[in-house]
Structures are given as structure tokens and as C-alpha cells.
Amino acid sequence: MARIQPTPGTDGATGPDGDGTGTGRRRKAVRYAVPVAVAGVAAATIGITSAFAGTGDPDLPRISAQDLIAKMAQSDTQRMSGTVKISTDLGLPSLPSGASFGADGKDGKGGKGGGHDGGKGGAAPSPESKLTELLSGTHTLRVAADGPDKQRLSLVERAAEYSVIRNGDQLWAYDSASNTVYHSEAPKAPAEGKGGKAGQDMPKGLGAASPQELSKKVLAAADESTSITVDGTAKVAGRDAYQLVIKPKQGESTVGSVRIAVDAKSGVPLKFTLAAKSGGKAVVDAGFTKVDFGKPSAGTFAFTPPKGAKVTEADEKAVGAGRDHKNDHKSGLPEALGLPGVGGDASVAPEVTGEGWASIARFSAGKDAGTAVTGKAKSGAKGGEKNAADAGALLDSFGTKVSGGFGSGRVFSTKIVNALVTDDGKVYVGAVDKDALVKAANAAK
Template structure:
């Protein structure tokens, strides 16, 4: 019992004071409860203070706002995080693309086709600048190094400060015609998105009867008011859960892009501006002179060879250029299904699948390694292996067919059975 409880029996003012103290023992908790209740009531308001109060807009109006955006000048910093569920590519992508890691023999480490594929894994910080359709620049910031890709008129330069190698080609933006309207993206190969707008355009290509498109509130991105456009597949079977695009409320430029997997977990792709300025970038942003001693590779011949070799796409959306679209060179490819559940069927040259011990293609001791590649599956089509990422999955059958798409492994098996 608390010491003050005894004063109640002593009468006089001591009893009055004690009564006040006793009352206070009950009043204070009630007051705290009241403050707590009021605070709980304020939580939603406090939590939403970062979401601007903007005029209502429909999904169709927001899509039209993106399409009608005439903003052709901007600069800023973009953070891209990609988690496809595969090991970080790091410099491996460049090494494989060039046939080795010695730029002098296998190709330039500044080659955009090799370098930009590194964005397919890990977290990267980019600086971007755009001034109309003929001037773009993107720089990938690395530890004590920087990779820059610059398009100015009919000149395209790339420079890797780590290796002091430069890459030069002419004829406009790398991989695209110089006459195209500015797309607020970097002068990268067109199948490698580098800004929220480039990602959003790929996703919007998939919008159709199989797609749900809604507006889900507002947000603040890089200090700008934005609407949130949400794109979702209507049918099951796709590995893509949803795509959210934060669209600048004033000028219609996508500021942030987030792709979630249907299996949950962290974002597969999260690309957004952390800083953005729509003023005219400095002219010096688009000028480049190779530093003294830099090794310069002319890229026209290499580019023509890559185009002859076939599609290079990293696209992860149905209908986008690249994977699943049956690009140039994929003459034996066909598309099964439509929309988000589209699957590309490709016949491998010679009609052969992975080598196996039974076929005598590999020694018995190597079979254990091969067995660790993918999951063994079977069906009416025969047997094969499924290779999985968080978005794109592929089934390679033993008779040399490949089924690939942003769909579940079960959907791939079903497609292979239907095609048998």
C-alpha cells in the first residue's frame, strides 16, 4: 500500500489533500489514456502528411498525361535496386559479353552493351541529364570510379574511368535512331532501362485486356508531388505482382518505378529519382574528350556484329522489345498466350537440350554439377529443366525447346505440354 493511503483517516485538511492526491492517482491515468487516444487518432494524419492532396485523376487521364508530357530537359540522381534472385553480375556481364576480362583482346570495358547489363542486379546510383532528343548522359557512380555514356547529336561516347578505356560510335543514340523523341532516359541500349520513364514505358506496353490499371493515391518523390499509377495482371500465372509508377503531377514525367513479384518479398526493381531538376542542363554535360592515354575503341563494327547475332533484350514485360517479343534473329521463336502470361517458345539450333551423362556428352563426374542446374520437370513434352529468377523463368526441354516468360514454372510446363 502506498504511504499516502493512511492520511485518509486523519481528518482535516490532511484528508482533503489526501483525497486530492488519491483522485490524482485515478485522474492521471485517465488523462494519459485520453492523450493516448488522441495521439492514436492523429497517427493516420501524421503518417499521411508526406502524401500531397492533389485533384482527383483517373487512370486513363494519368496514362494520357504521361504520353502527352513534353518535358525534354532534366537532370538528377537516380537510384536503381534490382533483385531478380540471381547472384550479382558485377563485372561478369561485361566479361562474358566481351569474351574475356581483358578489354584489349575481348573488347572494350566501356562498351555500353556490356556495361549497362550490370544494372540487372544489385544497387546502383546514376546521374542523368537530358536536353532534348539529341543530348543525353548517364553516369554510373562506382567506388572511386565512374562510367559515363554520352550522346550528343550523331556522336556517342562511353568512358570507363577504372580502366581508362573509351568507346565511340556515330549515328545517334546507342541502339536507337537519333530522330526519336527524347524519352528522359540515358543513351543506353534500348532494351536496358535506366530511368523510371524507360521502365514505365515497358510496363505500359503490357497494358491491355489482361491488365488492371488504377490510381492509388499520391506520393512525394524527390521533393515533387506525384500520383501513383498501379498496374497489375488480371489473371493468375504471372510472376509479376504489381507495378507502381509515381508520376509527376505537374509535368507527367515518371519519377519512380517499383515492380513487386507475385510471390511477395522485397521489390524486384525499384528505380526512382532522389534528386531531379527540370531546368536546362549545362552544355558541358554532353561534351566529352578522351583523357590522355585512354584506349579508344570504335564501336560501329561491334554493334553490327551484335545485331547480326540476334536479340539482346533484358525486357521483363510482355510485349516489350527483347525477351518474349521474338526479336530480330529469333526466327524460330513463337509466342504462346498473350499479355502478362505470354511465353516465348524457341527452338535451339540442332534441336538439342543440355548435355547429359546418358547421351555421352559429359563424363559421369560432371553430371552432379549439371543436376544442380535448375529443377528437373517432366510432362507430355518429355523432360527438361526449369531455371528460375524472381520474374523471368525458363524451361529447357531435353529435345532442345526453350519456353521462357514472366510466368510460373507450372505455366511453362503447361505451355510445353500444349505444344507437344
């Protein structure tokens, strides 16, 4: 089979493929997919079944889960263009009228003097901050790549478009809503063979929502707590694909399954679907509606700031960079699912207990956070009793009161992630059920 060129934005190191599976050979790690070692680890520890894709539509040759993962790892796709539709339903609670979980408003337009990086006249929003707009609703992304140094990704809104363009050593971000531009030199990719990840040159943000990146992270995080099988075939964006299904073995996990449609010819993930154990609408459904593996036109990666646009150079923005992105709207989804983590002080690394899909992050948010979740006002505070009653009523609509050996607190839930915040400001977060969080809090005492 002819080799496909590497897709930009992924691993470029080499690693062993053998771990007791009997293959005993080494393959070149690719820029696009998971490291080749994942295929070997899967065969030895994940508990891959001997399921085959022999039924369904289209009719494709049978393939085992192990071989399909290896096919993804060997995929070298470097050139492609297409349209991705992403729908997200985290099951976040409804906020009072006029409030929003995002800071940029309905169409991602920064508010006057506010937003992530300011409204009109400010700096262009960062790719990281734009990612938060994908945490609810349905959105359209347009993507294009021609090797590791030519990439374009755009978030298309009803009346505006936000684009990140890398062309050689130049990196641009353009927000048509505010007519603002951010410009910097593109980061240099590490040399292959030195443990670097060649091609990971676009800023973190919108690219993390692509089917490729979502699939890569989940497979890279898979371990013995994971079951992987092939479950039929599908047509995605007009192409034949195998369906790879990933399921947690641990009963306390809130994840039902992850389904990845893998292009039968190239090994590129075309669709990623995350389902909650509780059922209902998919939590994340990201897939190509159109895809072309031909060479995009050179003009796709050309960019000149429009007339009248305010251009912010990287040096001008450096001072506020840490403040702008440190605590941008954390969603709480595990990092392996390709979405931002849960907040608190982002500078403090959490302790992690448990393993695999049942892992729980623990950190301290401070006594003020504990006071907030109890709905209690500080002693002597003006209007304390009324404020406490109002806060308690609001929190009751969002969280559930719990208690145990750790004391008491509230559990705040989405379809996938639950978070326990104790009265003394300890936070326990994971893609696990409420009982698992309470057990972790009790064990920490």
C-alpha cells in the same frame, strides 16, 4: 496548363486519341511518354476503374487513372538532370564461389583479355553490355538532357564511372576503369509525323533502366489483361507525385504489380517499382533521388578523351559488334519491363503463345541444351558418368525436374521469369508460373 518540352529518347509520331471513349480528338504524340493512343486504349479495353487519388501525402487534386495516363502522354519534358537509384533483385540462384552472372566483375571492370569488349587496352564496353551490371544489387545513375541532341547518362561505381554522352552529332562512351573511349556519329532522329521515334538517339543500354523508359514500355504493352488504377500519392525526390498501379488480371502471371510514381506537375515518371506476386523485396525499384527540370549547363555535354585513353572509332568496332552484343547475359525479364530478354540463339525469333501477361515465348535451343539440362553425358564421353552426376547435382540446386505429355525437363526460376528447358532442347519462357509452362509444352506436342 503550360506545356512541358519533350524528353529525348522517346516517341515523336502523332496518333489518334479516340477509340470509342467519346473524346474524338487527336493529340500530338510526344517524344517522352507512351503514345497518346495508350490513353484511349486504356479507357476502352484495359478496364480502368474509377479510382481516384484523393488520399495520402501530399494532398493533391483527385485524378482518374485514364487522365493520369493522358497526362503522362502529353508530357513534353525535354530538359532535366538528376540522380537515379536502381535496385534489382531477380531472385537468381547463388553460383559456386568465384562465379558470377555478370562478366565484368564486382565493379563492372572487364577482366584481363575478357569481359564484353575486353579489359584494359581493349575497346570501351558498350552501353548494352553495361546494362547487365544492373541485373543485381544497387546502382546509381546520373542523367542529364537538353533537347533531343544533348544527353548524358553515367553509371557511377565506387571508384569508376561509365558515361555515354551525346552532343549534337557526336556520340561518346567512356569507361574510366579501363580509360577507354568509344566514338561514333550519333544516329539521326526520324522526322516527326512520319512514324519515326524522334529523340531515340542514345544507344540501347543504361537508358532502358530509367523510370521513364521502364514506365513507357509497360504502359505501351498494356491490354485487356491489365488493370490500372490510381492508388494515393507520394513524395519522390522532393516532388509531389500520383501513384499509378498496374496489375495483371491473369492468375498464372508471376507479376504482382507495377507501381509508377508520376510527377503531379510535369507528368514525368519519377519512380518505377516492379513487385513479384510471391512478395518480398521489389524485383526492380528505380527512382529519382534528385531531379531538376531546369536547363543543364552546356559543359555537362562536352567531352574530350582524357590523356592516354585508347579511343576506338565506330568503324574499327563494327566487325565485332554483332558478336559482342548478340548474346550478352540475357536476364529473362519480359521486354516490356525494360530488361534484356531470355537467350538461346538471339538470331532466331521465338514463337509466342498466350496473351498479355501470360504470354510464353517458345524456341529451340538444340539437343545440346537438352543434354545439358538433363545432366547426361554424351554416349562414350570420357568420364561421362561422373560428369553427369556432377552436372545433375549442380542443376538440382538451380532447377526443378518436371514431366508431362511433352516428356521431361527442368524449370529454372527467378522471382518473375520461369523457363522450362525440355530434354529435347525446347525452351519455354515467360513471366508465368511453372504449371503454365508445362501446359504450354504439353499443348505444343
